Amino acid sequence: MLLSSLNSKVSEVQEVAQSSSNSCSSESEDKDNYYLCHLNNIRAHIKYLMETCILEPNCVHKLSQLYLVLVLYKQYDSKHFWKDLCIASKTFDQLLKKIADNLVFISTGSHKQIPVDEQLTIALYHFGHFRNAASVEAIGQWAGVSASTVVICTCHVQPFLISYHHLSLLHHSVRVSSLSAKECVEAASCVIWHDGWLLVNGALVPLTEKPDYHGEAYFDHKSNYSLNVQLITLPNLYIVDYVIGHCGSAHNSMIWANSAYPIEAWCVTSYKKPASNVCKNMFFNFWVSNVCIHLEHAVGLFKSQFQSLKGLQQQIKNNQDYLHTLE
Structure with a gap:
């Protein structure tokens, strides 16, 4: 409603500008174009504010630890890999093979998903921590992603682990x-x-x-x-x-x-x-x-x-x- 009222106000201003430009035919066309260009910029900025609710974009500095865990720790430091993800690297690889082809990790939209191994890493790190260390902001800072991405990755991995319960735990271990x-x-x-x-x-x-x-x-x-x-x-x-x-x-x-x-x-x-x-x-x-x-x-x-x-x-x-x- 607010955006429509703003658009109507801008339209009124534009009509006034057009009428004034017609009445002042002696003025140059460059000045008219300059005025209309600024008017369109104002309209675009108002639309941006209404869609994003962001007055001044904030640049968030991020430094991901995923390379450290998925490459260096996994290959050369299994102790710290276990400490971060609470599972061994071989178990991680087996889980990754099981979930890699799941439809939930296949994006049908214009935006590509982050790699499946990174989503699994974020979810396992989330499961293995408690209180302040388990907050989505803290995990996002650790992984170099936004807080909403942490929630999405966890929601992608969690249903698979629940559905994989009987096959992965009971039958294999008992046998x-x-x-x-x-x-x-x-x-x-x-x-x-x-x-x-x-x-x-x-x-x-x-x-x-x-x-x-x-x-x-x-x-x-x-x-x-x-x-x-x-x-x-x-x-x-x-x-x-x-x-x-x-x-x-x-x-x-x-x-x-x-x-x-x-x-x-x-x-x-x-x-x-x-x-x-x-x-x-x-x-x-x-x-x-x-x-x-x-x-x-x-x-x-x-x-x-x-x-x-x-x-x-x-x-x-x-x-x-x-x-x-x-x-």
Whole structure:
């Protein structure tokens, strides 16, 4: 509305200018053209201000760290590459092969997307940091891009990682590592227990505030409002599956857990008090803990690598917010 009113005002001025130029036929044409040129410049500038809302363009100096990570660290310094992206270079290459041909990374418009490896790098760096270091402004400064580009790259990569969950985690890891996991459990306990080669435990992800949507349901035993992530791992600290929200996974093989889980035919847990005070039950709990200690190490390593799990600054006001938070 404002732009249309400005255009009408400019049109009125132009009509007055044309009438005045007709009445003053003695003036030179150069002077008329000069006046009309300035009038068109004013019109163009007003249109620019209305479209961009920028009065004085600001030059933002950027220096990208992507070359340092994707070329130098990846080839010569795997330790710092892991520190920045929280994964090994071989894992990065495998993920890159899987997502390179995805339609979301193919631009159909006039503007080309940034390379897929850079988008994956920005997203992984975003996942691996917490609080101020995870802000889109800080990540944009690190990558030499705008804050909106950080959001776009994360939104491109995140759905693929969610859809790739079952194929990348469960099937590959179980097929390759189940035998070695059984050997590890047998070495930590006894021969009879070697079939229990999976471990499960919950990791709490604190929320910054109490959710408006069933808020009391998020209150945990540590007096925080949090979400629960169930991690299913191997004794060698490999994560083979995870469950966000209510625990819904079940496995045919035996699985080890702490006393927070019920005793089932496929789930071995430690005794709670007062049953744990019995001598033979204390002996049983000792050996169960000897196996489950690997799970505590896996959870600690997982949280230390992906520091975004240390807290979520997300408001949960309805079911849609809840589903968005889980993503």
